[in-house]
Amino acid sequence: MAPKWRELADKLAEQIKRGDYAPGQQLPHIRELVEAGAGSKATVHAAYKALEAEGLVTSSRGHGTVVRQQVPLKRLGIARYDKAKWRDGDEVAFIADRVASGRGYRRNEQTQTVTRVVAPPEVAAAHGLPEGAEVYARARLVKEGDQPTHTLTSYYRPEHVEGTRLVDPTPGPAGRGGGFRVLYDAGYEIDHMKERLFARAATPDEVKLLQLPSGEPVVELHRTTYTASGTVVEFAIGVHAASRFAWEYDFKVPDSAKDRKGQQ
């Protein structure tokens, strides 16, 4: 026998999926269900909390509990890094991407801070630096309108970026073409990348910073960017609200028997 709160949550979840409660619509108030004999207030509350953790509803004091709108996933393909955009044009990769998905660009949707810090172990490893080496950390919080969507922190080696716009702590994107353009102008043209992704529960800090609904996971993206000669010029860590993004990769099926290097 499942707990009472679980049964209530399942019943409501089914009604939501059936469409009895449309997105944006209110669920019955907690006290109504209590009066209707669904259980004590704590029990009904537990059911609502479970629905929230499963991503179906959001509750807020004073308002009530409403069925969550499904925001369309923003698909991120490698085309967002297209050199033509930032080398030949003015666009910054992340903005170009947003324009492509039909959402307008507004100013002040990105805040950033640039600091010189001792490289965290993972960063040092990615850059091939010894423990304790210093790097520049460029941390951005990217929003879509009022809603934060992800953070992105890029780590650069000082000798690559010192004296460039990248270490200028002015808010906003790093000028025309963004960070890759700055590296390009400094003689470091990016050539290939490695992206590594995994998902996990959000920490309390991330819940606050990204304004995540309770229970929404995050996706961490670790991106290593190389020049043609294999030098790492950027290592970046992104933390994304999971409900807003999907990643897409196209590749040829590798065949080590005839093509030693595979898909590099």
Add this chain to the structure above:
Amino acid sequence: MAPKWRELADKLAEQIKRGDYAPGQQLPHIRELVEAGAGSKATVHAAYKALEAEGLVTSSRGHGTVVRQQVPLKRLGIARYDKAKWRDGDEVAFIADRVASGRGYRRNEQTQTVTRVVAPPEVAAAHGLPEGAEVYARARLVKEGDQPTHTLTSYYRPEHVEGTRLVDPTPGPAGRGGGFRVLYDAGYEIDHMKERLFARAATPDEVKLLQLPSGEPVVELHRTTYTASGTVVEFAIGVHAASRFAWEYDFKVPDSAKDRKGQQ
């Protein structure tokens, strides 16, 4: 002022991160903290539940609450699809991958069912089939030892697989070389793929099936596999326990100005 349960959870989380409680070690029992004045039983329980949702601990009746072991992420690169493995050798892609990561292979770690079903909308779209068309669905639940790690359901067009081993509902991998080998033998050599990933909270069904700790998210992987001529021969949906996997992709930075097709 944060709620009492949140403050308690934060305090315990910090102690866990500091190492005061090592992985595998027990946290104080709920009743101990109640006696110590941390709050009522419900309050302490709420704190423990939050820690569980954040992936830090797991609780179980009769035992107690212990700090979660961090299982190393299994890194999935595209090398797991290497043709040499399944075309020239005997390995099945997913097994080869496991061997490569140093974990032994045991029999009966995969269960499967094959059924002929009306294609769900997404599947029909991927295969370019009209609504209502039928496909073969080959559903597997993959385990590592006793622990389920992910489900993987492949959808095939009947004309590609009818009469092959793939529609034989015998448990276990589809014989030597696995599914791609069967398609290869039937004249459909796979050539390139598209993988699409996103994360979300687990549904109650998935929590049960994959034996997920409370709060652990899942990663959905949608894989479309093409022949050289562009025919879709497999569309697969995987649901992965997030704490067990990371995905890695290497690619060249695209340059539409000089190379029209990018990295396909």
Add this chain to the structure above:
DNA sequence: TAGTGGTCTAGACCACTTC
């Protein structure tokens, strides 16, 4: 001010595990 969800308590009882 009235109504919403959220927190907290004290205590009873249940489900599961170990001895």
Add this chain to the structure above:
DNA sequence: AAGTGGTCTAGACCACTAA
């Protein structure tokens, strides 16, 4: 039987929102 976490109640009170 004893000890663990989990559920449930009844009721008080708090925090936030809207009219």
